[in-house]
Amino acid sequence: MKKLWLPVLAVLFLLVACGTEKTEVKEDASKQEDTVNESEAKDNSVQVASLVDPRLQEPKEDTLCEMCNMKVYMKDDEMGEFSTQAIKEDGTIAFYDDIGCLLNAEVANEEKNEKFVRDYITKDWAKVEDVTIVKTDLKSPMNWGYIYFINKADADKFIADNPSAHVEELQKIKDDALERRKKMMEEKAKKEANGESDSMHMEEMNHDDQGHNH
Numbered sequence: 001m002k003k004l005w006l007p008v009l010a011v012l013f014l015l016v017a018c019g020t021e022k023t024e025v026k027e028d029a030s031k032q033e034d035t036v037n038e039s040e041a042k043d044n045s046v047q048v049a050s051l052v053d054p055r056l057q058e059p060k061e062d063t064l065c066e067m068c069n070m071k072v073y074m075k076d077d078e079m080g081e082f083s084t085q086a087i088k089e090d091g092t093i094a095f096y097d098d099i100g101c102l103l104n105a106e107v108a109n110e111e112k113n114e115k116f117v118r119d120y121i122t123k124d125w126a127k128v129e130d131v132t133i134v135k136t137d138l139k140s141p142m143n144w145g146y147i148y149f150i151n152k153a154d155a156d157k158f159i160a161d162n163p164s165a166h167v168e169e170l171q172k173i174k175d176d177a178l179e180r181r182k183k184m185m186e187e188k189a190k191k192e193a194n195g196e197s198d199s200m201h202m203e204e205m206n207h208d209d210q211g212h213n214h
Contacts, residue, residue: 053087053125070141083096094113
């Protein structure tokens with residue numbers, strides 16, 4: 001009889017072992033899924049946090065760009081999607097008419113700002129580091145032509161519908177903005193050396209008329 005029980009015990013042992021292994025596999029899979037969900041939740045929370053910041057404001061009808069002193073367009077204006085704003089280290093708000101002015105303000109004022117742009121679809125504010133930036137042929141106040149998308153799928157659709165548009169990296173825009181500012185300052189210095197009085201505002205307008213192409 002003892003010999004008959006041995007195979008039965010062996011089978012029972014294998015069944016228990018398999019059941020334990022399956023349970024462990026399910027638990028591991030569940031933990032991995034929880035980790036992925038937690039990671040996605042963190043990514044979403046970061047994006048939401050960038051959109052809902054109680055310090056953010058809206059430009060008014062008479063708001064001027066802190067860098068070039070040109071008009072900053074309101075949310076519902078035709079070129080309102082190009083307006084940008086920064087929250088400075090001291091908590092004050094500064095508005096800019098286009099992304100070049102937003103980026104150059106840090107260099108000109110020797111400061112580090114939180115920088116915000118508008119989503120092209122919703123016109124909601126978002127951190128410039130959180131959006132997909134698309135270079136377009138659209139006319140913006142300073143002819144940079146960049147628009148911004150919180151949802152990358154929206155950016156992909158815009159590019160599919162507009163073959164000349166393409167995604168641009170923020171660092172490339174920073175480099176272009178600094179180079180453009182450098183040339184403007186050199187031109188301004190030459191005019192001042194020749195006794196001509198010309199303001200940064202006029203220099204910006206000249207560049208606006210000439211346009212800016214990559």
